[in-house]
Amino acid sequence: MAMATQTEKGRQMSPFFQQIIGIAKVLLSIAATMLGLLFVTFFIGRVMPIDPVLSIVGERATKEVYDAAYIKLGLDKPLIVQFFKYVVDVVQGDFGQSLRTGFPVSDDIKRLFPATLELATLGTLIGVFVGVPLGVIAAVKRGSWIDQVARVVALIGYSMPVFWLGMIGLLVFYGQLGWIGGPGRLDIFYEDIIPTVTGMILIDSALAQDWGIFRNAISHIILPACLLGYYSLAYLSRMTRSFMLEQMSAEYVITARVKGLSEWAVIWKHAFGNIRVQLITVIALSYAGLLEGSVLTEIIFAWPGIGSYITTSLLSADMNAVMGGTVVVGLVFVLLNIFSDLLYKVFDPRAK
Secondary structure, X not given: OHHHHHHHHHHHHHHHHHHHHHHHHHHHHHHHHHHHHHHHHHHHHHHOOOOHHHHHHOOOOOHHHHHHHHHHOOOOOOHHHHHHHHHHHHHOOOOOEOOOOOOEHHHHHHHHHHHHHHHHHHHHHHHHHHHHHHHHHHHHOOOOHHHHHHHHHHHHHHHOOHHHHHXXXXXXXXXXXXXXXXXXOOOHHHOXXXXXXXXXXXXXXXHOOOHHHHHHHHHHHHHHHHHHHXXXXXXXXXXXXXXXXXXXXXXXXXXXXXXXXXXXXHHHHHHHHHOHHHHHHHHHHHHHHHHHHOHHHHHXXXXXXXXXXXXXXXXXXXXXXXXXXXXXXXXXXXHHHHHHHHHHHHHOHHHO
């Protein structure tokens, strides 16, 4: 009896240990991925033809001043020692000091990343709520004028340069019609009025119940968000159409129609239900792409985000800022992949 009781306890505890092992594997995967990312960013920072010492002391500095700064930065130590120190500093949240702004890179990222997050999130929402239904309708109405329009819209979204669409949008809707706000996140009059809670002006102004600033923020973000949303829409509609076409020709869809189910149930409950897991990955990749790929949009609209920060820092030879921003973007990719894996288990019980 005692042996049977111990066996039953072992069986009861085994799922718990399996979960622990699964969590440990995920954490090890994250650690290995981030370590590889740190190695790549560190290596790029060392092989680029930019002298960080000259960026600090200037080209007219004496050899004594140059050597002192060289030693202070730790560049006289072996590369493995430099890399180990770099990893330790990053784990502690220390990316060094920005040569361009004079502030710690971590502070710059905390201040600027919410702007990119706000813009990319709104663009992704536009892409999801317009692109996914458009892709479903295009697949159901394959060969019709709706399908042709959806394919042309996606093709234009892939083909048009983002800087051209951005400048044309500013010229027409801001310069000529005056329907939207200009570059930046807010008019100068509204800056630094509401308290910063999340760093995202739409949320902070809503929390402060300052609807004048909320409307002004909407007028500034609507055009760049629609621009990013259009590119997200083009990608999501095309992928959704492809997924749905595969499902609509499956035998279970034909069987559901033979049983007399409504067309709405066949399309949205059965066919669309089977592509949700695939769409999770596509949407996550699209969102991550907007977070790190909105550089041109941020530059055109003078949007103070992480993309323009990295680009400006690179042009200024500010490698601490470039490497810090790159690590943060890589971490976002990893976290979004983990989040999509968790959603798999919600929408697909087989993944459990």
